[in-house]
Amino acid sequence: MLFHFRDKFPQLNAYWDKYLPFQKRMEVPAKSVLLEEGSVSQNYIFIEKGCVRTFFNNKGDDKTVQFFFENDGLSSLDSFINHIPSTFTIETIEPSIIYLLPRQYVAQLIDDLSHEPDFTSLLLQMWAIRQTHYMNEFVSFIRDTPEQRYQNLLTQRPHIIQRVPQHYIASYLGVSTVHLSRIKSKLAKGNPHF
Amino acid sequence: MLFHFRDKFPQLNAYWDKYLPFQKRMEVPAKSVLLEEGSVSQNYIFIEKGCVRTFFNNKGDDKTVQFFFENDGLSSLDSFINHIPSTFTIETIEPSIIYLLPRQYVAQLIDDLSHEPDFTSLLLQMWAIRQTHYMNEFVSFIRDTPEQRYQNLLTQRPHIIQRVPQHYIASYLGVSTVHLSRIKSKLAKGNPHF
């Protein structure tokens, strides 16, 4: 949530660092569950090393919603803010180094921040950035074919394709693993050197 | 943006009412453009009567992104907050009564609001609500078939189906008008009394 934005709003780093001592460092293997679908999020999660996905269970199989990497922060926002059960699971994909900041300290941190000049404006800008991100995600489904969405990933977020197992990417794109395989082989024919 | 939330956060109404005198009332016919794709949003829009859609142009045809009705407020958030060109057009579907509140007064209004106790918490809750909404929109594409998405509309937002021309709904669902017609006729066979 808030600390998706360390790069974009460097003035936040001082606040963040102040709360470093309250964070719990964890080294976890791949496929570690950091938050389970149905339980209430108690921690803001920061990724020092590794990678993480969020997914939900749909009639027996996983549907991946989003991927996170080094220096990304995340939470199950609605669950974390409103103390309600999370609609998705957060799980590591690779062995990872994770920091957890408990809810109470996040509340304090936000309280600190609210004395920062232009904090409201900052918050609105963050809101706009995130909303634009999620709107783009679903606009892409209205506008693009799965093949185009895969190509968007290739050009705009190639690290995802490099590091994430293909069946997670398939469910993120909204297609079957078989079809994603077909898309790749079709593209490979067009670009034999890649 | 902010005043999506008049029902949920009634304490906001006093602030809203204070700025009523600065709003410009307009009665407009159907298919009036309130904000054009590519131009910078200068007004927050409130709908007293009628209905509105947002869409963007994709290789010649419209893709509808969202629908709004009586007592909804909206803006092209990223454009409005960050003074950048809007990625979509805002257009009335029916003859409508619209109020426009210029950017400068919205800024004042937010400034007023920021002295409200718990304003930060309020803003975060609003953020969570909107983010959850947009995430659900795109999760629905990963999880559901177009037929299921149509049924979701039927059960959860029937007013959309009642008031909005079908080809707008088709593009919102991400299918062709022909296929939406097929979906409807298939469902009609299962439910001959509807």
Place this chain on the structure above:
DNA sequence: GCAGCACGATAACATATGTTATCAAGTTTA
């Protein structure tokens, strides 16, 4: 080192969806 498992490619077939064209019924406009 072997047995099992996770991951990915491919084939064959079934189903879903897009495209183009045509028709019909309203609605708007001149």
Place this chain on the structure above:
DNA sequence: TAAACTTGATAACATATGTTATCGTGCTGC
């Protein structure tokens, strides 16, 4: 009021995508 446009249904055909099954490879745990 007639002509033009908008909206929606349907048919026929092409393409995209899902499902199930099979195979291969590499990794993991014992």
